[in-house]
Amino acid sequence: MSRKATPSRASLSDRIRTWRNRMIADPAFRRRARNWPILRRITNKRANELFALTAGFVNSQVLLACVELDLFAALEDDPKDTAALARHVRLPGDAADRLLRAAEGIGLVARTSDGRWTLDDHGAVLTQSPGITAMIRHHGAVYRDLADPVALLRDPPAETETSRFWSYVGGTVGAEDGAAYSELMRISQDMVIEEVLDAYPMDRHRHLLDVGGGSGAFVTVAGNRWPSLELSLFDLPAVAETARQRLANGPLSGRLTVHGGSFLDDALPRDADCYALIRVLYDHDDAAALRILSAIHEAMEDGDTLIIGEPMAGDASGARQVAAYFTFYLMAMRSGRCRAPDDIFALLQAAGFRHMRQHRTRMPVVAGLVSARK
Ligand SMILES: CC(C)=CCC/C(C)=C/CC/C(C)=C/C=C/C(C)=C/C=C/C=C(C)/C=C/C=C(C)/C=C/C=C(C)/C=C/CC(C)(C)O
Ligand SMILES: C[S@@+](CC[C@H](N)C(=O)[O-])C[C@H]1O[C@@H](n2cnc3c(N)ncnc32)[C@H](O)[C@@H]1O
Numbered sequence: 440m441s442r443k444a445t446p447s448r449a450s451l452s453d454r455i456r457t458w459r460n461r462m463i464a465d466p467a468f469r470r471r472a473r474n475w476p477i478l479r480r481i482t483n484k485r486a487n488e489l490f491a492l493t494a495g496f497v498n499s500q501v502l503l504a505c506v507e508l509d510l511f512a513a514l515e516d517d518p519k520d521t522a523a524l525a526r527h528v529r530l531p532g533d534a535a536d537r538l539l540r541a542a543e544g545i546g547l548v549a550r551t552s553d554g555r556w557t558l559d560d561h562g563a564v565l566t567q568s569p570g571i572t573a574m575i576r577h578h579g580a581v582y583r584d585l586a587d588p589v590a591l592l593r594d595p596p597a598e599t600e601t602s603r604f605w606s607y608v609g610g611t612v613g614a615e616d617g618a619a620y621s622e623l624m625r626i627s628q629d630m631v632i633e634e635v636l637d638a639y640p641m642d643r644h645r646h647l648l649d650v651g652g653g654s655g656a657f658v659t660v661a662g663n664r665w666p667s668l669e670l671s672l673f674d675l676p677a678v679a680e681t682a683r684q685r686l687a688n689g690p691l692s693g694r695l696t697v698h699g700g701s702f703l704d705d706a707l708p709r710d711a712d713c714y715a716l717i718r719v720l721y722d723h724d725d726a727a728a729l730r731i732l733s734a735i736h737e738a739m740e741d742g743d744t745l746i747i748g749e750p751m752a753g754d755a756s757g758a759r760q761v762a763a764y765f766t767f768y769l770m771a772m773r774s775g776r777c778r779a780p781d782d783i784f785a786l787l788q789a790a791g792f793r794h795m796r797q798h799r800t801r802m803p804v805v806a807g808l809v810s811a812r813k
Pocket of ligand 1: 560564571574605627718721722768772804805
């Protein structure tokens with residue numbers, strides 16, 4: 440049941456917020472604010488932010504066109520003029536010029552002093568970020584599901600393009616799907632792994648079990664960083680088989696065990712002292728999330744640790760963006776929930792965990808991290 444706060448109950452900060460909102464909403468105040476240097480700066484900043492929000496879809500499509508045409512790779516080594524780039528991306532000169540001007544507007548490319556084109560900051564990052572690039576490409580299906588967001592909120596269909604794309608979420612994945620989606624998972628995982636392992640070094644543990652470990656990128660990086668760490672990976676049988684084949688002859692094979700099974704139905708291996716759920720919990724609604732946590736708790740000995748690393752909601756500006764993106768993304772996927780650390784603590788507590796802690800990550804837009812002990 441929702442309760443409406445009466446003005447007399449509102450805290451001072453709530454009342455200031457209400458007063459502030461009335462001022463900002465008033466066109467006469469906004470006109471006056473433009474005349475005062477400091478207020479003008481804030482006004483312009485807010486206007487630009489609201490414009491970026493309003494233009495979000497257009498910006499995403501400019502980005503998608505650059506990625507699909509491989510524009511950033513063409514600019515990686517040397518600046519080029521419009522005609523040379525038009526030939527590279529196989530567009531008429533005028534169309535290439537439009538694309539470049541649009542890309543310049545959103546920080547993807549920039550002009551050199553002699554009028555040619557080079558990479559701007561975002562474009563430079565994207566030349567070496569296959570994970571982000573793959574996510575930009577796969578947005579087509581998600582955006583089609585979100586084309587009518589109110590309809591999706593009111594009357595979500597049982598199946599969407601996004602839910603079919605990530606078919607493993609329901610626990611049904613065939614051998615042929617296993618390799619394909621694990622590949623997208625793998626290349627999109629690098630930044631998450633770094634955030635998690637920088638914020639939570641594994642030197643205090645003997646044996647790491649990555650639950651829902653996909654193709655094994657997390658255990659691979661952890662194993663390389665901590666040479667005496669024993670490693671295990673647990674995932675659906677088809678995915679586990681893909682991981683086994685990838686890692687069978689690698690340098691870690693002597694200390695890695697791969698287990699196939701479902702964390703919703705099967706018992707988990709018991710020999711680890713650190714269990715990890717990396718980008719797993721947010722795939723699942725609360726009931727399933729609680730089952731996963733309970734299965735891990737059941738497998739653990741007293742004192743063992745669970746770490747949970749995934750994009751999390753929160754107060755940092757990156758975490759706020761994560762909340763908006765993944766809340767709607769997961770609605771399109773028809774499963775899961777973007778949670779704040781407190782939401783995860785509540786589930787952990789219900790599953791019997793204690794000593795719950797949030798660990799600060801350096802880039803909350805990439806991942807948040809919490810840990811708990813049995
Ligand atoms: C050198 C001099 C003189 C000055 C430099 C000045 C300076 C420090 C500039 C900064 C440059 C710099 C270092 C920039 C770094 C930028 C970085 C690290 C950007 C990172 C961006 C990350 C992004 C955009 C991540 C996007 C991730 C997405 C969209 C992930 C989507 C994931 C999905 C949909 C997962 C689905 C899985 C499922 C199904 C839910 O389980
Ligand atoms: C979003 S992916 C994350 C993979 C990897 N941890 C990463 O960050 O790239 C979720 C993983 O959970 C696995 N998974 C989903 N349902 C599962 C289940 N019922 N039992 C075991 N693993 C499952 C998927 O196969 C997939 O590898």
